[in-house]
Amino acid sequence: MPSSKVIEFIIGGCRSGKSRYALESASRFSVKKRTFVATCVPLDDEMRERVARHQQERGAAWSTIEAPLELPEAILEKGASSDVILVDCLTLWISNLLMESEALDTVFDHVGRLLKSLEQASCSIIIVSNEVGTGIVPENRLARLYRDAVGWTNQRIATHADRVFWMVAGIPVQIK
Secondary structure (H helix, E strand, O other): OOOOOOEEEEEEOOOOOHHHHHHHHHHHHOOOOEEEEEOOOOOOHHHHHHHHHHHHHHOOOEEEEEOOOOHHHHHHHHHOOOOEEEEEOHHHHHHHHHHHOOOHHHHHHHHHHHHHHHHHOOOEEEEEEEOOOOOOOOOOHHHHHHHHHHHHHHHHHHHHOOEEEEEEOOEEEEOO
C-alpha cells in the first residue's frame, strides 16, 4: 500500500476497462477509507440500472458522494477523511458543466478549482476520463465545445497526475 499521496489518471475509450481498473487500483491504496465520487446524473431507467449495478460492484467498502457539478468541493470535503478517492468520471462532469453554461471560460474556472482541490487533498486520488479526441470533428457546436473542453481538461489532469494509464481492450498501459 503506497504511503504517500498519489494522483492517478486513467483514460481510455468507452468500455475499455477504465472503471474496473480504477477500482482495482484503489484497492492497492486502501482497504478501509475509500470514497467514490460519482458525477453521473441518471436521467433514465437504463442509466439508473447502470448506477445501481456499479454501486453493487463496489460493495459496502465504499462510501459514495454524488457530485455532478461540485467535484472540487467533494474532493476537498472527503480528502481529509479518506485514504483514497476515486472520481468517475470527468467526461460526465464536463457534460454537466456545459449543460449549466456553454461558456468555456466557466468550465475552465471549474477545472482550475479541481486542480487546486487535487493539490490540497491529503489522500490519493484516482480520476477516470474518456479520451474523446480520436474520432472525427463533431458536426455541431455543442459537441465540438464538449470535445474541446474534455480534451483540454484531460491534458491538464494528465500534466498534474503522478501516473497516467491509457486503457486499451481492458489492458492498462502506463504512459506516465
